[in-house]
Structure formats: C-alpha cells, structure tokens
Amino acid sequence: MALTNKQRAGWCAIAVTLVGGFEGLRLAAYADPVGIPTICFGETKGVHLGQRATLDQCKAMLAASLQLANHAVDDCIRAPLPDYRRAALVSFAYNVGQANLCGSTLARKMNAGDVEGGCDEMLRWKYARGIYLPGLVTRRQAERNLCLVGAE
Template sequence: MNSKTKAGWIGIAVAIVGTFEGLRTVAYRDPVGIPTICFGETKGVKMGDRATLAECEAMLADSLQIANRQVSQCTDVPLNDNQRAALVSFTYNVGGAAYCTSTLVRKLNAGQYGAVCGELAKWKYAKGIPLPGLARRRAAECDLFMGRVT
C-alpha cells in the first residue's frame, strides 16, 4: 500500500469512527457500562480519567493502525480505500479477534464482497442488547464498503 492510499483509508476511517464514537475527554460509561474515553477507547480506562484532544487524536491514530494491521492480516482479497476504511472502523469497534474469526471475513475471503453488508448488520449488539447506534454504524459501514458514500 503506498502512502497516498494509506492517507486515503485512514482519513475516511477517522471520519467514520469520529462520527459514531464522538469525542469525550473525560471517562464515561458506554451504553453497556464499560469505562470509555476519547473516540471510544476502552483499554485501561478508569472512571475519572481525562485526556486532551491531542492525546485522543494520538490514541485514535494508533488504534486505527492496529485495526488496519488486523484487517490486513486476516483479509486475503484486495480492498479499495472505502472498503478498508469500513472494515477498519468495524474492527476498531469489535476487535481484531472478532473480525478475524467472523463469518464476514470468511465470506469476504471467498470473494463474496456482496455478503459483507448482511454480515455487518448482524453486529448491532453489545452484551446481547441491540443498540440503534450500532445498527446505524453498521449501515454506514455497509454504505462505505459498497461505495455508496465516500
């Protein structure tokens, strides 16, 4: 992947993740009670934690790079910038292990690009509870993956 392509997918991923996660510089509990900060960061977060905008942006950039590596490691088919950004957003949200073992990635690796949206739509639950915000995010990731938005 050349640097122009890298800048393309990461810019798109920052936009979609930022839209759905929002920015909170003081730790809060997400809809299922997990301490969260910045753009949806949960690792090592404790209630009472604070972060600056610069710290949040750095955390997001690092986390998106990690998610991109996980997508790259588990995806055997070519992806354009929109497809990569959609899958990085999804992986950022659900985790690399969940992405890599999902039916979504199995179908995608079999060349079934058209199956991705149906698989994304299944991931609208947090602790077994369907969340409207996750359903909206998955629909946006689907639209991005399919090239319906840029």
C-alpha cells in the same frame, strides 16, 4: 500487504471521519451503554472512570488504534480492498476487535470473494454484550454502504 503513503492517506482519512463521527469525542471517561469505561473516540483499553485526556492525546490514541485495526484487517482479510472498503472494515475492526473480525462470517465471505455478502454481514453486529444498540444499527448501515462502494 504494504500500503503506500497515498493509499494509507485515503482509507485513513475516511476511517477517521467514520469512527470519529460514530464514537464522538469525550475528554472525560464515561461508562458506555454496556458499562465499559470509555474515553476520547471510543477508547476502552486501560480506561478508568475519572480519567481525563486532552484533545491531542485523544487524536494520538485514535491514530494508534486505527493503525491496529488496519493491521487486523490485513491479518484477516486477503481480498483486495479499495480505500472505501478498507475504511469500512477498519471502522468495524476498531469497534469489534481483531478476534471478532477474524473469526467472523464477514471475513470468510470476503476472503471467498463474496464482497456483497461480506459487507451485508456487518448488519448483524448490532449488539454489545447481548444488548441491542440502535446506534450500532446506524453505524453498521453506514459501514456496509461504504463497504459496498465499487462492488460489482
């Protein structure tokens, strides 16, 4: 589904705030809680420890990655998505990846019209590489709450 610039601006502004708030900004690469080299706003692809980035580079990476996450949402979710729900799903896809989103019970429930059940599925994603992360619990609760805005 093609989005207008106005529609894109709505979900994107929300997603930037959500992702940026939970990922934080680090201009020097670091090992995340499960040991994955990470930089900027949670970028991991091609990152190596010792790498540095500028704020402008980090903003560009975030914008590109959010667009990829939005494409993942478009590829996996066929249900109508108001801005808040799309932003929540984009944040989720940014964090877990397209394959995990597409193969999830969350996607199946959303596509079956079970918005509440789909949003609730986000709460199950609180582990990374089998390690329980309290930060993911907080993030998933925020994503779920945003996902449910306007749900009947």
